[in-house]
Amino acid sequence: MLIVDDHKSFRASARLLLTAEGYKVVGEAEDGRTGLSEAERLAPDLVLLDVVLPDIDGFQVASELAARGPAIVVLTSSRDRRDFGSLVQESAACGFIPKTELSGKALDALLEGGTELPGGP
Amino acid sequence: MADPGADILVVGSAELAAPAVRAPLEEAGHRVRAESDVVVTEWELPRLDGRGLCQAIRADAELSGTHVILMTSAGSSQRAVEALEAGADDYLATPFERAALLARVRAGRRTAQLRASEARLRALMANVPGAIYRCAPDSDWTMELISDEIERISGYPPEDFVDSEVRTFASIIHPEDREPVENSVFEACEAGRPFVLEYRIQRADGDERWVLERGQLVHGTNGRTWLDGAIFDISARRQAEIERRQKEAEQARVAELRASRTRIIKATDEARRKIERDLHDGAQQQFVVVAVRLRLLVSQLEKRAPDEAQLAEEALTELKRGIDELREIARGIHPVLLSERGLVRAVEALIGRMPMPVELREAPGERLPEVVEAGLYYVIAESLTNACKHAGASTLSVSIGRSDGSAWAEVRDDGIGGADSIDGSGLSGLADRVEALDGTFEVSSPPGGGTTVRAEIPCA
Numbered sequence: 145m146l147i148v149d150d151h152k153s154f155r156a157s158a159r160l161l162l163t164a165e166g167y168k169v170v171g172e173a174e175d176g177r178t179g180l181s182e183a184e185r186l187a188p189d190l191v192l193l194d195v196v197l198p199d200i201d202g203f204q205v206a207s208e209l210a211a212r213g214p215a216i217v218v219l220t221s222s223r224d225r226r227d228f229g230s231l232v233q234e235s236a237a238c239g240f241i242p243k244t245e246l247s248g249k250a251l252d253a254l255l256e257g258g259t260e261l262p263g264g265p
Numbered sequence: 266m267a268d269p270g271a272d273i274l275v276v277g278s279a280e281l282a283a284p285a286v287r288a289p290l291e292e293a294g295h296r297v298r299a300e301s302d303v304v305v306t307e308w309e310l311p312r313l314d315g316r317g318l319c320q321a322i323r324a325d326a327e328l329s330g331t332h333v334i335l336m337t338s339a340g341s342s343q344r345a346v347e348a349l350e351a352g353a354d355d356y357l358a359t360p361f362e363r364a365a366l367l368a369r370v371r372a373g374r375r376t377a378q379l380r381a382s383e384a385r386l387r388a389l390m391a392n393v394p395g396a397i398y399r400c401a402p403d404s405d406w407t408m409e410l411i412s413d414e415i416e417r418i419s420g421y422p423p424e425d426f427v428d429s430e431v432r433t434f435a436s437i438i439h440p441e442d443r444e445p446v447e448n449s450v451f452e453a454c455e456a457g458r459p460f461v462l463e464y465r466i467q468r469a470d471g472d473e474r475w476v477l478e479r480g481q482l483v484h485g486t487n488g489r490t491w492l493d494g495a496i497f498d499i500s501a502r503r504q505a506e507i508e509r510r511q512k513e514a515e516q517a518r519v520a521e522l523r524a525s526r527t528r529i530i531k532a533t534d535e536a537r538r539k540i541e542r543d544l545h546d547g548a549q550q551q552f553v554v555v556a557v558r559l560r561l562l563v564s565q566l567e568k569r570a571p572d573e574a575q576l577a578e579e580a581l582t583e584l585k586r587g588i589d590e591l592r593e594i595a596r597g598i599h600p601v602l603l604s605e606r607g608l609v610r611a612v613e614a615l616i617g618r619m620p621m622p623v624e625l626r627e628a629p630g631e632r633l634p635e636v637v638e639a640g641l642y643y644v645i646a647e648s649l650t651n652a653c654k655h656a657g658a659s660t661l662s663v664s665i666g667r668s669d670g671s672a673w674a675e676v677r678d679d680g681i682g683g684a685d686s687i688d689g690s691g692l693s694g695l696a697d698r699v700e701a702l703d704g705t706f707e708v709s710s711p712p713g714g715g716t717t718v719r720a721e722i723p724c725a
Contacts, residue, residue: 151550157557164564196545196601222545222553224592227601229614243553244585247560 145190146171146215148179148205150198158192158246165248176200180208188215190255192246193237195221195228203235210236218254220246274301295370302377303332303370305357308344319352330380332373336361390414395497396423398434402454402482402492404447405433409491418476418498420469439465439473446478450492454482463499475503526701527636534599534639541599544591552588556581600642608638612645612663620653624662633672637724640702641665641674644695648676648718651692656680656716671704673721684710692718 145167147155152174159169171186173179176197183191191209195202206217217237225232225240232240239254304322308315315335322328334355335348345356354376357369390397396415401407408426411434415423425431438446442464453460459481466474480494559581566574603611609628616623632638645663652661658680665674696706704722 151554153554154550154557157554157561161557161561161564164561196605201605222549222588222592223601224589226618227592227596227614229602229606229610229617231602231606231610244556244588246557247564 145169145192146173146179146182146186146188147192148173148176148182148197148202149192149194149220150174151194154194154243161246162192162248162251167248167251174198176202176205179205183209183212183215190251191215191217192251193217193219195219195223203231203237207236216255218251274304275306301331302381303334303373305334305336305366305370307336308338308348315353316347316351319348323352330377330384332377332380334369334373393495395495397495398480398493400434400492402450402490405429405435406492408434415496418468418474418496419466437466437468439467441465450480454492457482460494463503474498474500476500523703530640530698530701531636534636537599538604541595541601544595544598545601549588549591549595552584552591556584556588559584603638603642604635607632608642608665611638611642612665615642615646615649616663619649619661621658621661623649624660626662626664628665629667629672633667634724636702637672637722640698640704640722641672641720644699644706644718644720645674645676647692647695651684652676652678652680652716655684656682658715668721670725671721671723673719675717675719677715677717679715681712682710682714682716683712684708684716695720 145162147158147169149155149158149172155172155174159172163169167190170188171182173182176199179191179193179197180200193202193206193209197205202219202221206219209215209217219232219235219237219240220243221227221240222243224242239257241250241254304318306315306318313321319333319335322331322333332355333353334357335351335353336357336359337344337348338359345358348356355369355373357366390412391414393412393414396412396418398411398415399409400411401409407429408423409428411423411426413423415421415426419437421432421437426434435443435447446462446464449462450460459479462478463475464478466476468474475498477497477499478494480492482490483493484490559577563574563577563581566577600611600614602614609625609630612628613625616625633641645665649661649663652658656678658678661676661678663674663676666672692706692708699706699720699722702722704720707719708716709719710716
C-alpha cells in the first residue's frame with residue numbers, strides 16, 4: 145500500500161501500525177501530486193489518502209487514481225467524515241476511516257465490505 | 266457712412282422764428298420732429314414759456330438726455346442766464362446766423378449722444394448682478410464710482426465709498442484677507458494681467474459675505490491709471506460648496522466606516538479560519554499520531570500482556586474523546602468545508618450533523634464572496650441549533666438564494682414560535698454581523714406560528 149499524507153509523523157506511525165498488522169507499505173507521499181506519481185511508479189493495491197493535502201484536494205486525487213485503476217483508495221482524515229458532508233459518499237474512494245480509528249482491522253473490514261462499492265477493484 | 270442727421274424738435278410760433286430755424290436744419294439733413302435729441306425753442310410761448318419747457322424736460326427722466334437750445338433776443342444777457350439756470354444747455358441769440366445755428370445743433374447733438382451712452386452705461390451697471398467700480402490703485406481702493414449693487418452686497422450705500430467719503434473699500438474687506446487681496450491685485454497689475462479674487466467682506470449688519478472680484482489696471486491719458494472691475498456676491502455658491510464638501514466628507518466617512526466594518530468581519534473570519542487550521546494542523550495532528558501509536562501499542566500488547574493492552578485501550582478511548590471534543594470546537598469556530606467547498610456544501614454537512622432531519626429547499630450553484638458565505642453560514646448554523654433546542658418543531662427547512670444584487674438565507678420551522686427578540690439571544694451577534702455587511706436580518710416568530718429567520722446580504 146501507499147500512504148499519502150502531509151504529516152510525516154502520521155505517515156511513520158501509520159506505517160508502523162499497518163505493517164505490524166500485516167500490510168506491506170511500499171511507499172509514502174507528502175502531497176497529491178507526489179501521491180499520483182508514486183502510485184504510477186509503485187502500482188500499489190491500496191492507497192491510504194488524506195483528504196486535506198497541501199496541493200491537490202484529496203477527493204480529486206481519489207478520482208484521478210480511480211480513473212487510472214486498479215488501486216483501491218481509502219480516504220482518511222483527522223476530521224470527521226461528517227465534516228465533509230456528502231463528499232466522501234460521492235467520491236471515487238472505497239471508503240473513509242478517521243485517523244483515530246485507523247487499524248489493520250478497520251482496513252480489513254472496509255475492504256471486505258467495500259469490494260462491491262464503486263471504485264473497488 | 267453718411268451722417269443720418271439728428272432728430273430735432275423746433276418749438277415756436279409759425280410766424281416767428283420757427284420757420285427760420287426749421288428751414289436751414291432740414292436743408293442740412295436733420296429731421297424736425299417730435300422725438301428728438303435736440304430741442305430748439307423760443308422763449309415766448311403760449312401757456313408755457315421757455316423756462317417752463319426746460320424745467321419740464323429736465324424733470325422727465327426719459328427726456329433728461331435731450332439737449333435744449335433756447336432762443337433769446339439779442340443783447341439780453343439776463344435772458345441767457347435765466348435760460349441756462351432753467352436747465353437749458355445752450356442759448357442762441359436772435360437774429361442768428363445759419364452757420365451758428367447748425368454749429369450749435371451739432372454740438373448739442375454730440376452732448377445728447379454722450380448723455381445717451383452714459384444713460385445706457387448706467388442702466389447696464391444697474392442691471393449687472395454685481396457692483397461695477399472704478400477705483401484708484403491704492404491700498405484704500407478709493408472709489409471714483411461704484412454701482413448701486415454694492416449696497417445690496419455690503420449694506421453700505423455706494424456714496425460712502427466714492428472718494429472714500431465715509432469709509433474706504435479696504436475697511437470692509439475681512440482683516441485677514443486685506444493683505445492677500447492687496448498683494449494679488451498689485452501683482453496682477455505689475456504683470457499686466459487681470460485679477461480674479463475671492464475674499465470675505467464684513468457687511469454693515471456684521472455678517473460675513475464671500476465676494477468674487479474681477480478687474481484690471483487701466484492706463485488713461487497723462488499717465489493716469491485706475492482699476493476697472495466688478496464685485497459679485499458668491500456667498501450662496503460658497504455656502505453650497507461648503508455644504509457639498511461637508512456632505513462629501515460625511516459620505517467618505519460613512520463609506521470608510523462601512524469598509525472598515527467589512528474589514529473587521531473579514532479579519533474575524535480569517536482569524537477563525539486560522540484558529541481552526543492551527544488546531545487541526547497542530548494539536549489535533551499531534552493527538553492523532555499519539556492515538557495511532559497507542560493503537561499500535563494495544564495491538565502489540567494484546568497477546569503478550571492483555572491487562573496492559575486493556576489499559577492502553579482505555580487511554581486510547583479517552584484520547585479519542587478528547588480529539589472529538591477538540592474537533593467539535595474547531596468546527597464551531599470555522600467549518601472547513603465553508604472555505605474549501607463553499608456555503609452549500611458546508612450547510613449540507615451541517616444538516617448531516619443535526620439531531621433531526623432538515624430539508625434544504627433551494628441553493629444557488631455558484632460560490633459567493635467569502636464574507637457573504639460566512640455571514641449566511643453562521644446565521645443558518647445558529648438558527649438551526651436554536652430550532653432544534655427550543656422550537657419543538659417537526660419540520661425544519663433551509664433555503665439559500667440569490668436575488669438582484671444580494672444573497673439571502675432563510676431558516677424556517679413549524680415549532681412553537683414566540684422566539685425572544687433578537688436582543689439577548691445568540692442571534693444578536695449574527696444580526697450585527699449581517700448589518701455590518703449592509704444586510705438585513707429579520708426574525709418572525711408569532712406564538713404558535715413557527716419561526717422564520719431571514720438574512721440578506723448585498724453582493725455583486
